[in-house]
Amino acid sequence: MEIKEKKVVVTGAAGFIGSNLTDFLLEQGAEVIGIDNFFNGRIENLTEAFKNDKFEFLKGDIRDLTFLLDVFEDVDIVYHQAAFTSVPQSIKMPENCNNVNVNGVLNVLNAARRMDVEKIIYASSSSVYGDTPTLPKREEMCRLPISPYGVTKLACEAYMQAYHQVYGLKTTSLRYFNVFGPRQKDSTYSGVIAIWLGHIIKNEELTINGDGKISRDFTYIKDVVQANILAAKHDVAGEIFNIGAGSPISLTDLAKLMLKLSNKNNLKIVYSVPRPGDILHSYADISKAKRLLKFEPRYNQEQGLLEYFKWYNETYGANLNL
Ligand SMILES: NC(=O)c1ccc[n+]([C@@H]2O[C@H](COP(=O)([O-])OP(=O)(O)OC[C@H]3O[C@@H](n4cnc5c(N)ncnc54)[C@H](O)[C@@H]3O)[C@@H](O)[C@H]2O)c1
DSSP states (O other), X not given: OOOTTOEEEEETTTSHHHHXXXXXXXXXXXXXXXXXXXXXXXXXXXXXXXXXXXXXXXXXXXXXXXXXXXXXXXXXXXXXXXXXXXXXXXXXXXXXXXXXXXXXXXXXXXHHHHTTOSEEEEEEEGGGGBTOSOSXXXXXXXXXXXXXXXXXXXXXXXXXXXXXXXXXXXXXXXXXXXXXXXXXOSSTTSOHHHHHHHHHHTTOOEEEESSSOOEEOXXXXXXXXXXXXXXXXXXXXXXXXXXXXXXXXXXXHHHHHHHHHTTOTTSOEEEEOOOTTOOSBOOBOOHHHXXXXXXXXXXXXXXXXXXXXXHHHHHHOOOOOX
């Protein structure tokens, strides 16, 4: 299915990934309805989108089925990005996390079924794997999430597959591995790159939770957007795909790389206690996405970081000396 001329809904459109996806879909000629309740999203993330006649924004909550039924009328594709997205916050508020993520997904699926939506593409997460030792992570291996957030993402993938099996809905889950890039903000709901960037700009030391040996497969936002477009284009359904860069880096090496690229080698790296719920290593085997979606990551971590830093300088007049 080509995106051009399609009517698409992006849930969580005011968030980091949702807003980047929205902009790209509009560039491709799709008609986009963005929805968000601003729990963590920001209206300024939609500044570009509002310049386009084919964009409409509706403030609303994915826990509201009536709202979704209205929004999904005549819609071809739903990109479901809205979620309670923080692992540490999910440990503090597991019920809230479950409510938004699992009940929200059920609403999205039920509304999509009733309104005959053609495809649903779901933002899942590498957190479903938990701390299983085998690397790289392959889609079919054992999933043992260790945080309430990871549990909800696994439950939602299972709902996606079940709704394909029993109702024939065309669902696809994309398991994102630590995404970073423009519009990711420095907050309790953010990933480590955005948090450290905030510290670098303020000339503050970088704190690593744990011994710095834990590693992640940081994936640049443009590659995640690309994967979403490919998931709509290819005739796949009821499937789950890892979406990562396929090249892990330890947190110590990442901190050093960020300091080097921003010319802030004078800032210290300090080590603190590990965070509960954090897995040790995460690294994606992306061969299934390469084979069935023709997905090819185009950014390594250094290229992605440089583009992100440049955007930060241009947008906030930051002092990153690149
Ligand atoms: N960023 C990552 O590294 C990463 C990794 C794996 C998976 N994901 C998944 O990708 C998706 C997007 O993540 P993100 O990083 O852009 O996070 P984000 O927090 O920036 O975006 C999520 C958006 O959902 C909105 N939202 C939350 N609850 C809502 C509700 N009840 N109704 C309507 N909108 C609601 C928020 O306001 C926010 O704008 C999420 O599903 C997340 O779990 C992200």
